[in-house]
Amino acid sequence: MTEVKNSQELFQAKVDAEQKIEPKDWMPEKYRKTLIRQISQHAHSEVVGMLPEGNWITRAPNLRRKAILLAKVQDEAGHGLYLYSAAETLGVSREETIDALLSGKAKYSSIFNYPTLTWADIGAVGWLVDGAAIMNQVMLCRTSYGPYARAMVRICKEESFHQRQGYEIMNVLANGTPEQKEMAQDALNRWWWPSLMMFGPSDANSPHSAESMKWKIKRQSNDELRQIFIDRTVQQAEVIGLTIPDPKLKWNEETMHYEHGEIDWAEFNNVVAGNGPCNKERLAARNKAHDEGAWVREAAMAYAAKRARKKQAA
Amino acid sequence: MNNTNEQGWPLWEIFIQSKRGLDHKHVGSLHAADAQMAIENARDVYTRRQEGQSIWVVPAAAISASQPDDAAMLFDPADDKTYRHPTFYVMPEGAKFI
Numbered sequence: 233m234t235e236v237k238n239s240q241e242l243f244q245a246k247v248d249a250e251q252k253i254e255p256k257d258w259m260p261e262k263y264r265k266t267l268i269r270q271i272s273q274h275a276h277s278e279v280v281g282m283l284p285e286g287n288w289i290t291r292a293p294n295l296r297r298k299a300i301l302l303a304k305v306q307d308e309a310g311h312g313l314y315l316y317s318a319a320e321t322l323g324v325s326r327e328e329t330i331d332a333l334l335s336g337k338a339k340y341s342s343i344f345n346y347p348t349l350t351w352a353d354i355g356a357v358g359w360l361v362d363g364a365a366i367m368n369q370v371m372l373c374r375t376s377y378g379p380y381a382r383a384m385v386r387i388c389k390e391e392s393f394h395q396r397q398g399y400e401i402m403n404v405l406a407n408g409t410p411e412q413k414e415m416a417q418d419a420l421n422r423w424w425w426p427s428l429m430m431f432g433p434s435d436a437n438s439p440h441s442a443e444s445m446k447w448k449i450k451r452q453s454n455d456e457l458r459q460i461f462i463d464r465t466v467q468q469a470e471v472i473g474l475t476i477p478d479p480k481l482k483w484n485e486e487t488m489h490y491e492h493g494e495i496d497w498a499e500f501n502n503v504v505a506g507n508g509p510c511n512k513e514r515l516a517a518r519n520k521a522h523d524e525g526a527w528v529r530e531a532a533m534a535y536a537a538k539r540a541r542k543k544q545a546a
Numbered sequence: 547m548n549n550t551n552e553q554g555w556p557l558w559e560i561f562i563q564s565k566r567g568l569d570h571k572h573v574g575s576l577h578a579a580d581a582q583m584a585i586e587n588a589r590d591v592y593t594r595r596q597e598g599q600s601i602w603v604v605p606a607a608a609i610s611a612s613q614p615d616d617a618a619m620l621f622d623p624a625d626d627k628t629y630r631h632p633t634f635y636v637m638p639e640g641a642k643f644i
């Protein structure tokens with residue numbers, strides 16, 4: 233028993249001293265489990281996140297936008313891979329993590345269960361959804377688990393254009409024809425609240441947070457990150473002449489932050505529980521892609537075997 | 547750890563040389579049917595922004611690593627040998643190019 237206690241203490245001392253934990257280091261079982269769950273959920277979010285945007289690749293308004301959107305979606309696929317690889321270093325196989333997504337057992341970010349109805353939604357997704365994700369990802373560059381932190385550094389480098397291209401789309405629409413401006417405002421109206429929900433429940437209702445903070449998996453609370461996001465985004469909306477759909481939004485001179493209206497956590501819980509507008513569609517699309525790719529994966533293996541035989545014969 | 551995925555694709559560790567003259571540096575890992583496919587996938591995943599000009603792929607199973615528990619045994623002996631560093635030595639005032 234003292235042995236375990238010593239390992240615990242050594243582990244916490246390392247974390248407190250800002251030393252990264254590496255795959256072969258001793259770690260509490262719960263730390264490992266929490267990370268596997270969090271990193272694989274994060275990976276699933278990158279992968280499922282390709283679906284709402286993929287919806288518009290063939291319908292992008294011009295070649296420039298199409299090339300940008302393709303590049304962005306391709307980045308998200310890469311992010312999924314970096315994260316699946318990081319999860320794998322914790323001893324869970326790729327097959328297990330993917331199966332958990334396909335069977336519906338694993339969660340992914342609920343934001344991707346909302347539909348992208350117009351081209352302005354692609355702007356709103358880049359600006360708000362990637363913007364909110366970046367807040368979280370910048371924090372995770374300093375997370376205590378080495379492979380996760382390294383994956384995040386790589387991801388953050390690639391993310392920086394995602395938010396900017398979305399904001400650019402919104403800016404062009406907001407300063408276009410009245411119809412275009414209306415389309416941009418409508419997209420902002422639909423994506424604003426779900427984007428705020430991306431930071432997770434408020435601190436008072438976030439049961440796992442304390443432990444994650446102690447282990448330095450998380451370094452800032454949900455509410456802290458959400459507040460920074462609101463402060464920044466309200467200013468950006470003003471610059472392009474769009475209105476944040478929150479009548480209670482108010483600058484507080486004392487705190488130097490915006491106050492905001494109540495977030496509809498009932499809606500959040502409902503989407504998490506599987507009843508969002510696109511939950512079933514997203515999971516069906518992932519399963520279809522996986523099933524229809526089975527022959528490709530088999531063929532690649534057969535081809536590799538053939539190539540190896542030829543090489544041997546030569 | 548399971549080093550192959552569902553289709554038996556092994557895990558490869560990827561090393562990228564960002565510029566001629568620099569070391570190949572570990573960047574991550576991926577599953578691929580064979581070395582050639584690992585190189586092609588690594589190109590797509592790790593060099594989309596001119597991050598590299600050469601790729602090494604190594605089967606993860608072929609890498610042997612030291613254990614964290616052996617760190618003291620392996621690395622502590624270097625701690626008290628500061629005379630291996632040039633700053634250890636006292637040079638006379640005025641001596642140049644040394």
Ligand SMILES: [Fe+2]
Pocket residue numbers: 278307308311387391
């Ligand atoms: Fe991403």
Ligand SMILES: [Fe+2]
Pocket residue numbers: 308362391394
């Ligand atoms: Fe992104």
